[in-house]
Amino acid sequence: AQSVTQLGSHVSVSEGALVLLRCNYSSSVPPYLFWYVQYPNQGLQLLLKYTSAATLVKGINGFEAEFKKSETSFHLTKPSAHMSDAAEYFCAVSEIRGSQGNLIFGKGTKLSVKP
Amino acid sequence: EAQVTQNPRYLITVTGKKLTVTCSQNMNHEYMSWYRQDPGLGLRQIYYSMNVEVTDKGDVPEGYKVSRKEKRNFPLILESPSPNQTSLYFCASSLRVAGGHTQYFGPGTRLTVL
Numbered sequence: 001a002q003s004v005t006q007l008g009s010h011v012s013v014s015e016g017a018l019v020l021l022r023c024n025y026s027s028s029v030p031p032y033l034f035w036y037v038q039y040p041n042q043g044l045q046l047l048l049k050y051t052s053a054a055t056l057v058k059g060i061n062g063f064e065a066e067f068k069k070s071e072t073s074f075h076l077t078k079p080s081a082h083m084s085d086a087a088e089y090f091c092a093v094s095e096i097r098g099s100q101g102n103l104i105f106g107k108g109t110k111l112s113v114k115p
Numbered sequence: 116e117a118q119v120t121q122n123p124r125y126l127i128t129v130t131g132k133k134l135t136v137t138c139s140q141n142m143n144h145e146y147m148s149w150y151r152q153d154p155g156l157g158l159r160q161i162y163y164s165m166n167v168e169v170t171d172k173g174d175v176p177e178g179y180k181v182s183r184k185e186k187r188n189f190p191l192i193l194e195s196p197s198p199n200q201t202s203l204y205f206c207a208s209s210l211r212v213a214g215g216h217t218q219y220f221g222p223g224t225r226l227t228v229l
Contacts, residue, residue: 036220044158044220090158105159108157
């Protein structure tokens with residue numbers, strides 16, 4: 001069965017510092033992996049996704065994530081945090097096989113950015 | 116503009132009073148889904164639909180019903196709401212369920228059951 005673990009429910013960084021949000025997944029077959037962002041009082045917006053092409057995936061707003069099969073990880077990074085990055089971030093996994101491509105979400109990581 | 120819309124955005128109701136939350140998408144997507152979001156639990160899937168007249172249970176279907184009579188609409192029905200259904204609800208859609216297609220989310224419906 002698929003599962004997603006996000007390490008750290010809250011992460012706080014200073015403006016300009018590196019952002020690193022961790023995501024580990026469990027899947028018996030090659031997965032699709034997603035990062036979504038949720039700004040306050042809004043729905044979820046796709047940041048980036050891995051679909052078995054390049055292992056380093058670039059997304060919107062300067063974010064990127066690297067798929068590491070050996071570590072079953074898909075950590076999200078951004079070199080320099082901006083105040084507008086404060087939001088909740090969700091990692092999600094979807095299996096490729098068959099027609100059951102439902103998304104399984106992690107519990108989310110709330111990112112705070114200090115001035 | 117391509118979008119998923121939900122109505123109402125906010126709803127306060129009382130235990131046992133039937134309600135429907137509507138969801139509509141204008142992208143001709145086959146797949147639609149309902150999630151609930153609770154603090155510390157992330158998003159959990161309630162029901163999903165692979166196409167018209169094809170629906171199935173997600174991880175937390177108890178107390179909910181859905182229907183998919185038209186491709187664009189996927190209403191969520193609470194026949195007898197209870198306080199433990201107080202939550203933030205999201206509808207989502209994607210072109211197809213398989214193949215890593217992006218799910219597009221509506222703005223959410225915040226439901227309070229007293």
